Amino acid sequence: MFFHPFAATCSLFLILSSCVESTEISIDKEEGAQITSSAETPTNIIFLIGDGMGTSQVSAAYFYGEEDAQPNFSRFPILGLINTTSGSDRITDSGAGATAFSIGQKSYNGAIGVDMQGEAVQTVNELLEDQGWQSGVISTSGITHATPASFYAHVAKRSQQYDIATSLVHSNISFFAGGGQKWFMNRPDSLNYLDSLTHYGFSVGTESLGSADHSKRVGYLLANDGLLAKHEGRDDFLPNATAEALEYFAQSDKPFFLMVEGSQIDWGGHENNGDYVIQEVLDFDKAIGVALDYAEKHGNTLVVVTADHETGGFSLSGDGKSMSGYGEISPTFSTGGHTATLIPVFAYGPGANYFGGVYENTAIFSKFFEALGQ
Ligand code: MG
Ligand code: ZN
Numbered sequence: 069m070f071f072h073p074f075a076a077t078c079s080l081f082l083i084l085s086s087c088v089e090s091t092e093i094s095i096d097k098e099e100g101a102q103i104t105s106s107a108e109t110p111t112n113i114i115f116l117i118g119d120g121m122g123t124s125q126v127s128a129a130y131f132y133g134e135e136d137a138q139p140n141f142s143r144f145p146i147l148g149l150i151n152t153t154s155g156s157d158r159i160t161d162s163g164a165g166a167t168a169f170s171i172g173q174k175s176y177n178g179a180i181g182v183d184m185q186g187e188a189v190q191t192v193n194e195l196l197e198d199q200g201w202q203s204g205v206i207s208t209s210g211i212t213h214a215t216p217a218s219f220y221a222h223v224a225k226r227s228q229q230y231d232i233a234t235s236l237v238h239s240n241i242s243f244f245a246g247g248g249q250k251w252f253m254n255r256p257d258s259l260n261y262l263d264s265l266t267h268y269g270f271s272v273g274t275e276s277l278g279s280a281d282h283s284k285r286v287g288y289l290l291a292n293d294g295l296l297a298k299h300e301g302r303d304d305f306l307p308n309a310t311a312e313a314l315e316y317f318a319q320s321d322k323p324f325f326l327m328v329e330g331s332q333i334d335w336g337g338h339e340n341n342g343d344y345v346i347q348e349v350l351d352f353d354k355a356i357g358v359a360l361d362y363a364e365k366h367g368n369t370l371v372v373v374t375a376d377h378e379t380g381g382f383s384l385s386g387d388g389k390s391m392s393g394y395g396e397i398s399p400t401f402s403t404g405g406h407t408a409t410l411i412p413v414f415a416y417g418p419g420a421n422y423f424g425g426v427y428e429n430t431a432i433f434s435k436f437f438e439a440l441g442q
Pocket of ligand 2: 120162334335338379406
């Protein structure tokens, strides 16, 4: 069980007076004294995106996970729902979906970190980097794919992956892990971007997690493009990369913003492959567990889990139309594309309360800043 330090303070106070939220004055070298509500303001943010993960995908974790083990989704006290409609279409793509989170504005399908006019807008982590935060991105797709790219790149189209690789080299990201070597090594401009990454202070690992030098910025490019699918043999990359990033950030006193994407829930949906979806959701749930364990242990970390959209019109259907088919679940799909269904949001930790309710996907961005008291 997580022992909350303020709980003890409260119970002592209860003897003398009513329990009030504790506050403390912290002295920041640059900013001077700041009064912060230590019980309510997070120091760090871990933002996990299950690409293509609607409520049926979440539900799958409850029917296909380890027996007798509750999915980590059950550990969240606060739930919300978001409308993911984009600025151009009723049904969003992953570019506009992630960009809504990263810049707080609805943009057109395919947009990466730009508004409806194609103008670059600072992302949540870039704004926090300006305040001295560290930031990281992790995905099971190529690291230049639409979702992670929307946090560090500003390009008109998600297909500009060579340009997105250039953006990553010039970004302030401190830790990244995913696939996508081809966008850095087999480029039309013949440049070797692994050298560029090294030049900009990264220690780059191309074989396995744990191989990079943690005294530098850390980058892992572990596949030519997307990583293997879980059902085709991917190891525990996602939970392990999340754990390594948290270990990396814990080395310094700086706050951090970490985005972790379960990229391939979406790919299983596009393939209408129930086993693919289920294995990816279970893997994503493990990564959520790593984030929540960290947050429970440290008490200062806001964890938010959501998705950019649902993929496949996935449902946990019974076998047939009558009650005789209710004993078993046979996952079905209604489309090979995305859907407009509302998407769940799960929040834990200081500031989690802001994430309850039904709202637009763009509000995730503003809620991060509200949670931070900004
Ligand atoms: Mg994605
Ligand atoms: Zn998709």
